Amino acid sequence: MGAHRLHYRGETLDISTARKDGSHAVTVDGAELSVALNRDGAHVTDGQRRFDAYFAVSKERIFVELDGRLFEFERPSSEGGSGADSAHHDVKDKLFAPMPGKVVKVLVSVGDSVVAKQPLVIVESMKMENQALSPAAGTIKAINFAAGDQVDTERALVELEIAE
Amino acid sequence: MFKKILIANRGEIAIRVINTCRTLGIKTVAVYSEADTNSLHRWAADEAVQIGPAAPGESYLVIDKIINAAKETGAEAIHPGYGFLSENPQLPGACVEAGIVFIGPSAESMRLMGNKISAREAAIEANAPITPGLEGAATDLSVFQKKADEVGYPVLIKAAAGGGGKGMRLVEAPTGLADAIEAAAREAEKAFGNSAIYLEKYLVKPRHVEFQVFGDSHGNYAHLFERECSIQRRHQKIIEETPSVALNDELRARMGEAAVSITRAAKYVGAGTIEFLLDDSGEFYFLEMNTRLQVEHPITEEVTGLDLVAEQIRIASGRELSEELRGATQRGHAIECRIYAEDAENNFFPSSGEVLRYTEPSGPGIRVDSGIEEGSVVGIDYDPILAKVVTYGETREAARLRMLDALRRYKILGVKTCNAYLIDILESEAFISGRTHTAFIDDEMPEIADPSDLEIRAAAAIAAVALESAVAKPSGATVGQGVAPSLWDTLGTWRIGESG
Numbered sequence: 001m002g003a004h005r006l007h008y009r010g011e012t013l014d015i016s017t018a019r020k021d022g023s024h025a026v027t028v029d030g031a032e033l034s035v036a037l038n039r040d041g042a043h044v045t046d047g048q049r050r051f052d053a054y055f056a057v058s059k060e061r062i063f064v065e066l067d068g069r070l071f072e073f074e075r076p077s078s079e080g081g082s083g084a085d086s087a088h089h090d091v092k093d094k095l096f097a098p099m100p101g102k103v104v105k106v107l108v109s110v111g112d113s114v115v116a117k118q119p120l121v122i123v124e125s126m127k128m129e130n131q132a133l134s135p136a137a138g139t140i141k142a143i144n145f146a147a148g149d150q151v152d153t154e155r156a157l158v159e160l161e162i163a164e
Numbered sequence: 165m166f167k168k169i170l171i172a173n174r175g176e177i178a179i180r181v182i183n184t185c186r187t188l189g190i191k192t193v194a195v196y197s198e199a200d201t202n203s204l205h206r207w208a209a210d211e212a213v214q215i216g217p218a219a220p221g222e223s224y225l226v227i228d229k230i231i232n233a234a235k236e237t238g239a240e241a242i243h244p245g246y247g248f249l250s251e252n253p254q255l256p257g258a259c260v261e262a263g264i265v266f267i268g269p270s271a272e273s274m275r276l277m278g279n280k281i282s283a284r285e286a287a288i289e290a291n292a293p294i295t296p297g298l299e300g301a302a303t304d305l306s307v308f309q310k311k312a313d314e315v316g317y318p319v320l321i322k323a324a325a326g327g328g329g330k331g332m333r334l335v336e337a338p339t340g341l342a343d344a345i346e347a348a349a350r351e352a353e354k355a356f357g358n359s360a361i362y363l364e365k366y367l368v369k370p371r372h373v374e375f376q377v378f379g380d381s382h383g384n385y386a387h388l389f390e391r392e393c394s395i396q397r398r399h400q401k402i403i404e405e406t407p408s409v410a411l412n413d414e415l416r417a418r419m420g421e422a423a424v425s426i427t428r429a430a431k432y433v434g435a436g437t438i439e440f441l442l443d444d445s446g447e448f449y450f451l452e453m454n455t456r457l458q459v460e461h462p463i464t465e466e467v468t469g470l471d472l473v474a475e476q477i478r479i480a481s482g483r484e485l486s487e488e489l490r491g492a493t494q495r496g497h498a499i500e501c502r503i504y505a506e507d508a509e510n511n512f513f514p515s516s517g518e519v520l521r522y523t524e525p526s527g528p529g530i531r532v533d534s535g536i537e538e539g540s541v542v543g544i545d546y547d548p549i550l551a552k553v554v555t556y557g558e559t560r561e562a563a564r565l566r567m568l569d570a571l572r573r574y575k576i577l578g579v580k581t582c583n584a585y586l587i588d589i590l591e592s593e594a595f596i597s598g599r600t601h602t603a604f605i606d607d608e609m610p611e612i613a614d615p616s617d618l619e620i621r622a623a624a625a626i627a628a629v630a631l632e633s634a635v636a637k638p639s640g641a642t643v644g645q646g647v648a649p650s651l652w653d654t655l656g657t658w659r660i661g662e663s664g
Contacts, residue, residue, distance in 0.1 A: 063521075
């Protein structure tokens with residue numbers, strides 16, 4: 001028996017689990033699914049369709065591969081319980097560097113209107129310049145880094161006021 | 165023949181070279197940075213020498229350290245792989261001084277062809293067609309503006325020393341020119357230590373067709389047919405195949421002949437690649453020469469039955485091009501998919517992390533050249549290529565179906581990979597019908613579809629059960645060192661499976 005809250009792309013998923021006939025009866029947002037673990041991974045079915053899945057759990061994340069598609073969930077912190085605090089990468093009003101690197105150029109200024117997927121910051125990682133794209137349409141509220149700064153994935157590069 | 169070779173590289177290519185050396189009875193020496201202390205290539209070689217910190221500029225790119233490692237271990241020759249020092253003429257120069265054989269062209273040929281500007285001049289001498297653009301490097305914005313207006317937009321800004329898409333920018337309209345020049349020069353300076361850039365006309369939707377060429381130190385030159393590498397993202401190839409559906413025997417012969425004359429003009433020794441752009445009307449233009457082994461060389465090996473690294477080593481030891489190489493024929497069809505640690509859903513942004521689960525596909529006609537294993541850490545210091553999957557079939561369709569099967573069976577968890585996106589491409593009608601060109605991903609591929617609610621819920625259900633199984637494990641247990649914490653986590657599946 002367990003209750004979990006996971007986040008996926010800004011959506012919150014409430015999950016409860018129970019053991020049933022050697023497999024797991026899992027309810028996700030009211031939908032009932034059955035999960036059976038096997039030696040290599042797991043099967044999951046809603047009674048109509050069955051997916052083959054592989055998974056791995058690190059200290060921070062849960063990785064699931066479902067029929068070739070990768071899903072990543074942040075692992076709820078054991079103290080926080082709900083895990084809402086640790087799910088900061090799923091929020092839409094902050095842009096995080098997908099990996100550590102160095103800010104090469106900031107392409108916008110505070111107050112600028114931006115559209116979703118607009119390049120906001122150029123970050124150099126792995127010897128390549130990469131564009132960090134806006135997670136949503138809105139207005140730039142804050143820029144926390146300048147060209148030349150080292151960035152990690154924990155502090156937002158840019159904060160947005162999301163357009164209604 | 166050599167008794168011992170040092171491989172001045174890391175990852176999948178270092179391992180691939182080591183594998184050939186083993187089949188030739190040659191001992192190998194790996195070099196590795198502090199970040200690669202536990203990497204696969206370090207342990208795959210017979211000996212290994214640590215050459216400094218993670219930053220390539222303090223390890224893999226330091227010629228003195230490479231030469232000293234070779235001297236220290238008694239290696240008679242150095243194989244540079246691709247990337248890093250492979251196209252830096254100072255390495256063959258330093259090898260000559262140290263009395264070590266460089267497995268590749270001379271510093272002179274490398275300088276001539278490695279610089280895209282003098283390479284264009286060499287192609288003109290060899291009577292091969294080149295793309296319209298600047299004859300030499302420029303720094304003055306007005307020079308770029310004038311040439312761009314003359315050849316017409318879109319144009320490409322390219323690093324004279326460039327490769328792999330670095331230091332390259334596409335400019336669609338005059339307004340973007342200044343920014344692109346600035347960014348390209350900056351990236352080129354960082355990647356190659358040379359900020360020289362030039363401009364050429366950007367052909368809209370050409371195919372990228374390259375020829376594998378070889379030369380020896382006796383004046384013999386030959387080609388091993390083409391590879392089509394049209395499917396690129398960020399100007400970097402991700403899927404390659406041979407033969408190209410766009411060539412017939414007549415065009416293949418003409419392009420092959422042009423490739424060989426350029427190789428001859430460069431007095432080129434070793435394995436190289438002549439890249440052409442091919443337009444709809446069958447006109448082709450020399451783009452550049454890569455003076456090294458290509459990432460995608462395995463597809464040529466699949467259709468010719470040759471080991472290109474073995475050929476490189478034989479040529480470097482002073483032998484003539486082998487009979488097999490000179491008489492090679494193309495048979496069947498081969499496709500390569502590059503597995504990068506990157507997020508296809510986020511503009512192909514590189515991804516880092518630890519490989520928690522890893523299962524390679526295998527079977528007839530499937531080859532995986534990999535640089536990782538379970539527990540490997542994919543860092544931020546190096547190119548994010550993890551592995552290459554190569555499939556062979558009697559027909560293009562057979563190779564394609566085999567690739568789809570191989571990609572579906574290839575499990576890499578812990579870092580993001582482009583695997584699912586490669587499957588989408590291979591299943592697209594455009595790929596199936598051979599409608600491949602360099603704008604393929606922008607023009608032919610739809611945005612990656614969002615997962616359905618059912619898929620999200622199914623994944624979340626698995627995640628919740630996975631989480632419980634991870635929490636249920638003995639918390640005090642440790643295994644080995646280094647990767648221990650997450651190793652226990654990954655074993656959660658089996659332990660629950662046994663008890664449940």
